Amino acid sequence: MTEIQMRKKPAGVQMKAFVRYIPTFLLLVIFAFLLLAPLVWMCLGAFKTDPEVLSYPPKFFPEGNHFLENWGGVQNTIDMVKLGMNTAIYAVGTTIPAMFINALAAYAFARFRFRGKNVLFLIFLATMMIPFQVVMVPLYLEVYYLGWLNTFWGLIVPKVASAYWIFLVRSAFQGLPKDLEDAARIDGLNEFGIFWKIMLPLIKPTMITVLLLSINNCWNDLLWPLIAANATKMRTLSNGLAMFIGNRTDDYSLAFTAATVSMVPMLILYIFGQKYFVAGQATSGIKG
């Protein structure tokens, strides 16, 4: 878009615009560098030996490729593939119902008028303010009484409803014009139909964002899986990682290998998903 605009302008203006863009560009590049350097350094750690990670002067690039050795070391301790699958069930099992249930509630808060709406919404928001550490032990006991310890039920069900997602999705729904639902109502669609067929598809970028962030949250969740599913067969990736990384890490190359590999599925998901949400909501094409 900018390119087309630029081309229309005379060469002098174009030059000037370019020069004025340089500081902005530099700023963006510096930020990008600060963001990427530690991540890349960590990933490169998967290819280094331990003395290479802990050496002075520190090295950024590995000297050889020791990935396979490190990977073998990781596999000796934890079965990354199995842990990855457990984590996938936890993440997907939580995210799918979460997207549906939270979007439904968010829709009601955004589009309907009903008694006690503000109070209810504030109560919902308040649940966001409870530090997890506060409710950890009571929640654990609750799941125990339900007989759900060391099952995917126990892992997933308490994590499904989230005021955070309701809050996020609600603001997306609020941006949609009122005429849409009126038109649909005249067409004879019931309320659920309006929500499901008309409104939900319109906030696709937001839903993709929720999908990605929710899967990501579960993927990196440490505390809850740790206590609610402590059996070896239920172990998730982040708990496997906790065997290498923590307050007594001393095999950094293995730690970074495990961390890098466990990041790969999220990275793939991100690369596929990013064109939807990085592009922003403008793509939904309903501007006022």
Add this chain to the structure above:
Amino acid sequence: MKTSARQAQGNERYRKPTGIERRLERTAYLFILPAAVLLIVFCVLPLIASFYVSVQQMGVDLQGAKFVGLKNFQKAIADRRFLQSIGITLRYTGVEVPLQMVIGVVLSALLSKNTPLNKLFRSIYFLPVITSAVTVGVTWQLVLHSNIGIFTYWLKCMGFRDVNLLNNTSTALYVVVFVAIWKTFGISTIILVSAIQNIPESLFEASSIDGAGKVRQFFHVTLPGIMPSFWFPLMTRIIGSLQMFDIVYTMTGGGPSKSTTTMVVYIYDTAFNSLNKMGYATAMSELLFAGIMLITVIMYYVMDKTSE
């Protein structure tokens, strides 16, 4: 469209519903029901249970509970370390949230146009969001290590002397701020980019015709335009900052000299390190919860006032 968040929230006074409205009301309750049930069972109930714990003296093993009334709360108010952790948490929040929001707004304004380069930058900025806090903590700890850290080394090569960011009481908290922003500002940026893109192009054009420069345009068009969407990242960041735990725990462990011991870190250590302080730790977390509530409600009204 321009239905601002505030209008749509239904602040209009409640009047007697008509037939169709009553039907819609029922539907609304039905829509909210599943989420409400889950939140009540798995958030509110445990919270109520924790009120019970907070008036007891008991260990994490929940054995030998002894009713002590409000003694735990009295103790918390007199606990020097707890008060110190409140100060640290407030200082942390006071720096992290404004900084994160400013960076988020400025970057999203710079990146709002959908050019390929901007899309690339947006993707990069979002990348740290998908990493786990534990990994982030350990990585940054090593990157900023006073001796073998690669960032420290680069800074040394650039002429800085005695770079020891993580082990000085004066800098450690700000390193945590930096890393927390590093990890989360991608979300704020993405949300704000969407908000800017939703501002009608005509407003920008109008201000251009009026002869407004880029900077004035930013203050007069962009900022007011994104105000309704500002609420979500702001609120979630305030709550997240007041509950800061994981990055501190893996990166500094609360040190040096307790200078990064935030409230949740202190509460967590008290609950799980000591023999019989589960009740006390829970009482402190109730206070934290109340504090977050208070700040949120104040923010809510401030936002309400400013957007009117």
Add this chain to the structure above:
Amino acid sequence: MKKFLALTLCAMMLLGMCVISASAEGQKTTVVFWNSWTGGDGEALQALVNKFNASQDEVFVDMTRTTSFSDMLQTSMPTGEAADLILLNCNDINKYAAYLRDMGDIWENTSLKAEDFSPAYLSVCYKDGTLYGIPFQISTYMLYYNKDLLAQAGYENPPTTFEGWAEAAEKITALSSQEKPIYGSGLFYCYNGQNQSVIQRFGTDYMITGDAENGFKANLLDNEAFANAMIWMKNLYDLGLNPKEKDIDSMMAAGQIGLMTNGGWLKGALDASGVNYGITRLPTVSGEDLADWSLGDVNSFFLTSSATDETAKAAEKFIEWWMTGSGLEAQDVTQGVDYSGMTPNAEWSISMCYLNAYLPTVQSPEYQAETILVDLTPSATAQVQMFAAPGTLFYSDAATLNGEYVENWVFNGPANPTYDDVQAFFADYQADLEDYIAEYYE
């Protein structure tokens, strides 16, 4: 978008299904075993557990090692969902007492005999006359030194006195260059174990003395040895011989530290790092050993109340194997030593440099051939703990407190401190510690 959604979800779900169907363990009795051995020693421990699992087909030990050990334990113990078998510092016996299982029947169920354990170490596994644990290792603190750096500084042997430590630290620090900073001494002042091991060697009694019957007392003010240790530490730091850094282990592995104190769990990382290091006894003030004090706490096997009679018996079998098992094949835990023919217990002690409480192991020729282990062994009547007298309820609190105060002293205390400075600075510490004691024993 729908396609993308559907595809990812399907793929992930399918993967998940495979897992559920694939997990099935045979009719063996499974003993769930948790510990917090996440350093290099954890891998070695896992290797030994694997050997046990392969050596017989009645019991399967399912081991999890994690840094979040206490979270896992403390949430699951009240519901009976915790591990059957755990490794625990004996100081924590009071913390978990309600959920530990009486282990007295191990003498009938297995061939192990109480007489075979060093009485001092076994005694801390008892609480109120009931046996709850079997000693697993004594996590002794030792002097780690970089041989190359010492040699460059003109030393053949590591220092045996603290004065010598300071002198060597100065010479080693002088080797520092623009390209590579080097520190002669590497103490991390917030790390209670490191502090305590040094303070102990200055010749102090426990920092918390007494017993449950007569009450406990903080032993800080007017404690000369403690004050001397504080002055010594402070001076090291002020002279720039000790870095202000919490991650000393990584610097040691990078070859930037001359002398430090740590336990056997550092060995694995140093072996991997290729640093030419040695281990020996920590110095003392006079250079003579203080054999009446142990420099480490006892860690023991404990059974939890989550264990059933069946899993408890199976776990005892594993402990029996750990002490007496044989027929092991050689394996390269560390430094290419051949451990075949040794008991797992002996292999563990020797390869990891942990003192042992099981007398047949201690008397074995292999163990006696390890000069460092023999050298570190305290006298038979020695006190077996490092920091607090056995039986305190507030051990963890006090340990955290100590790290906090020592660090604060070193970083913020007065320069060139005198004995009186220490007394003034630690008046708060004494009061704080006494508050804790009062709180627990009111």
